[in-house]
Amino acid sequence: MANQQTIYKKSMTGQKAGAGFFKKLGKNYRKHKALYWITIPILVYYIVFKYLPMFGVVIAFQNYRPGKGFFKSDFVGLKNFVDFLTNANASRTIQNTLRLNILSLLFGFPAPIILALLLNEVRAAPFKKAVQTFSYMPHFISLVVMCGMLKDFSASTGIFNDLASRLGFERQSMLGNVNLYLPIYIGSSIWQGIGWGSILYLATLSGVDPNLYEASVIDGAGRWKQMIHITIPAIMPIMVLQLIMKIGSLMSTGAEKTILLYSPLVYGKADIISSFVYRRGLQEMNFSFGSAVGLFNSVINLILLTSANWMSRHMVGESMW
């Protein structure tokens, strides 16, 4: 009986599963014509401007000459990658990128969280609002303007040096000092991002049930215990997600700011992979070489992101996918 029914159904809807799919598609199209037509330009945009460049990385394996194009340039295999890794100036960018981003993460990641935790303890609403408003402002200043200010403040006649000389140090152009460059870079990043970054955490904290706090007071918990047992667990999921995202972009952040802030004096520590690609790949028109380095960068990024996500899922239970 069942067999006869299934055979009957199969012959009615088409022999292969594929035929059923296309019928469904056709029906969906007739029902939602507009959606399909709207999708076309969006799809075209993504294909042309996002996916086509991905195939363009093939020039990383070639000795690309603009005159010859993709299909006629010589294939050189991994030569560009080897050149990158064996050149001292080139491979130090890996070290610099890691150093810059790990330090930025180390100091810059906790800062907004701490600010949020502190602001959460403030009872006076007007004061809290005022601090928030002022702390968001740096975020809206353009990178060019901020780097311009940094250049002015850290010049030998600038206010950073004014302070340093009062403390007994010699005046110097701080951005040209390879040992001061990183603190200035990271410090200003924190300055620009601490207020903005705290929004997410504050909003999460404002959603915590006040009854939890009241119950904990009855149990005898002071501020500190409350923080450990209520506040921090409440923002843990968001914290982990944010951390994963930041680790995932570890190798590619900092291009614009570095280009604005660095100079040949500080290439030793300041030149990162992205700025290297910009200078040697684009400005000096070594297209193949630049693509190879860029590809190297993207792949490492992807690996870091996947690892961070995997680790987090297995250790803490939170992940992006």
Add this chain to the structure above:
Amino acid sequence: MVEKNAVGNRIFSIFLYLFLSILAFVCLYPMLHVLFGSFSDPRLLTKHTGLLFHPLGRTLEGYRIVFHNPNIWTGYGNTLFYVIAGTITRTLMTMLGGYVLMQKDFMPRRFLMIFFVFTMYFGGGLIPDYLLITRLHLLNTRWAIIIPSLIGTWNMIILRTAFAQVPPSLEESARLDGAGDVTILFRIVLPAAKASVAVIVMYYAVGEWNSWFAAAIYLPAKRNLYPLQLFLREILITYSRGGNETGIVNTGADADAIRALIEDVVRYCTICVATIPILCIYPFAQRYFVKGVMMGSIKE
């Protein structure tokens, strides 16, 4: 015991308010320094060391020079064009994308999501992007600024989530009345999700106002197409001693010495002129941006 807690709390409160006040001051001060400096007499400024709490002497000389600099006007005009044209096109495309992704009855939806989201984690890189723009003959044209970043995938997802939160009953009753997909988008979903779209508009607008890198790469030969930020970069960062990026025009025996003297003030004025518009919008836009941060973090 209770007293100990009370004293402990007091001390904590004092430190808390003190620390936060210092933080707020540190966030604010650099911009005040630039503001006060821009109205200051250059001679007094060079002699002064330390923080500024008010302008030193009152002068509008710096601003006069800035407004006479043709680059500033060119840059402003271009930036306004890029911001307005860019924001309108980007918001439109992002909206359409968010709507399409939100429709549960749209078969390609799952595939499209993966197709789009993948681009957030992997890309061609700087060089392939540049070569593409060159081959499309977009190099050194206005469109190189607007088209390559037409849709921000992250923003599209935000809009998708926002659209999905519109009560389905509204859409259902509209369909019963015979409304098509497009009508529903513009008559029902959009008005309901107005606030979220406003956030995205703000994101794109401020983002475009502050951007400089795309122009640096794609407009190498056309100075008359430079946005304001690119001229700012010349004036504030890549200037050379004796150059006239700041727009100071003077002749005479002491030209160089005078220029060196005024340059700092003129730079402060330039910063103010470029940033005041954003800071003016800031109080009104603040709540939109804050909301945007929240929307971005909500997963379906």
